[in-house]
Amino acid sequence: MSRKRQKEKADKAPAEDEASKNAGPTPNEKLPAQTFDEYQCSGNVKIDFPGLCSLLKMKNIPTVSAKQPASSTPETEGGGRGSILKAPKQCLQVELENEDPHSAKNLKVSGWKVNEQIARVLQKMLLSLSKLQSLHRFWQAGLTDRMVISLMNTISLCSNLRAVKLEGNPLPERSYHLLLSEDSVLTHLSLRNNRIGDEDARLIGLALSTTRSANKNLLSLNLAFNSIGDAGATHIAQGLRLNRALLFLSLSNNQIGDSGASHLAAILGEFALTHEEVVERRKMLLERRQSSSLRVDSDQPADQLPSVASSTSLSVSKGDSKGKKKETSKKDEKPAAYKENPKSNKKSSDNKASQSKGGKQGGKEKQLSAQEDKSSTDLNEGESLEKVNPLLDQSVQHRDGDLILPGNRTLTSLNLAGNRITEKSLPLFLTSLEMQGEGGGLRRLCLQRNRFPPECECYVKIKQLMALTDPLEKNNSEQTEEEEQGA
Secondary structure (H helix, E strand, O other): OHHHHHHHHHHHHHHHHHHHHHHOOOOOOOOOOOOOOOOOOOOOHHHHHHHHHHHOOOOOOOEEEEEOHHHOOOOOOOOOHHHHHHOOOOEEEEEEOOOOOOOEEEEEEEOOOOOHHHHHHHHHHHOOOOOOOEEEEEEOOOOOHHHHHHHHHHHOOOOOOOEEEOOOOOOOOOOHHHHHOOOOOOOEEEOOOOOOOHHHHHHHHHHHEOOOOEOOOOOEEEOOOOOOOHHHHHHHHHHHOOOOOOOEEEOOOOOOOHHHHHHHHHOOOOEEOOHHHHHHHHHHHHHHHHHHHHHHHHHOOHHHHHHHHHHOOOOOOHHHHOOOOOOOOHHHHOHHHHOOOOOOOHHHHHHHHHHOOOOOOOHHHHHHHHHHHHHHHHHHHOOOOOOOOHHHOOOOEEEOOEEEEOOOOOOOEEEOOOOOOOHHHHHHHHHHHHHHOOOOOOOEEEOOOOOOOOOOHHHHHHHHHHHHHOOOHHHHHHHHHHHHHOO
16 A cells, blocks of 8 residues: 555656646745846855856856955955965955955955956946955956956946956056046056056046046056056156046056156146146136026126126226226236235235236236136135136146146155166156145155165155155155065
């Protein structure tokens, strides 16, 4: 009897299975994802990564190594060779913020090729890692331009991911600059050892700033160990003219000589605006004035409009001067009298220029310049919450027929160690550093291992000046050298 029942049960089982398949899942039953797109990431890398790789029919799936910060292997900030050799082969390293497996803080890929399938998996996972802050050491991962572009699009959707290191990944189509475009959310970017040349540097310089756009989020940029020469350094210096976000820049171990170094030194001190920058400044002043006038029209009573509108005008008509003193001293009509003294009262000189009837020598230009300054001042005063374009900065001065900008005082650290700079460029750096004074500016300048003797008088003065702003300058410089030599 028992044998008969066993046989009936065995015959019945396949029929039940078939019926179950046809009937479909019960309401409480959840079928596993059948395709890559259907998979819902949990935020646990150790589960999601192999699961997604399996759905792509991958044969050799890299292992996942998850470590908490306390148990992680100490590494140098630069990710030196010592730490790279310790990393398991084809292993996705995950650093957790705490014991929770869903608290991935950093992802690291080092020394193995990331193919298109792995790139798809990583990009899908990134969106589920709400606490992820950095992608570190994509060292020699064989990334392509297409992967980098897709990665950039994904990063823009991540809530906390702000630091990326793509090192040892030369890109044929030069897509690095997309990582620091105007709408990029990255604050820290390392592009070491990527064979970045002068053309790549040109695109990076344009991404840092132009007269119309600027990256406003990137705080540190590491371009060490590339192939940037004088032309590339000049492009990056151009990008730093109107960039007021970047704090740390490393161009160490490139091929920069005196020509490129001189352009970098120039943007640290006072420099004259180019014709293009002057034209753009006037366009922006006009646009802002028109915008201000529209706000006035909507906010102010009609009987107050004339007086308000005249205060924001860029030109002064003869009718506007009624009620003012008709006589002005001849000194006010001379072009030389309009040259601003940094110690003089700016508003006083501007008012005198605007009161003149035009003068015989460039009076019309003086009126325009004076009203530009007044308009710029009025607009800046109302923009406490908005970063003002450097071209509209109140500190712009008129001198010898030029508009002078104080220079980039946002950059606090510049690393030019290991290049081809000689004694010829050092006085330019010294002059710019002296101009910066106490109003912010460079706090650390690394010039070791260039083509001048360490005992060079100008270099000694630079080090002394830097020691005043950074008491730890010597220790920091030595540490930087060790990090770079280990890279």
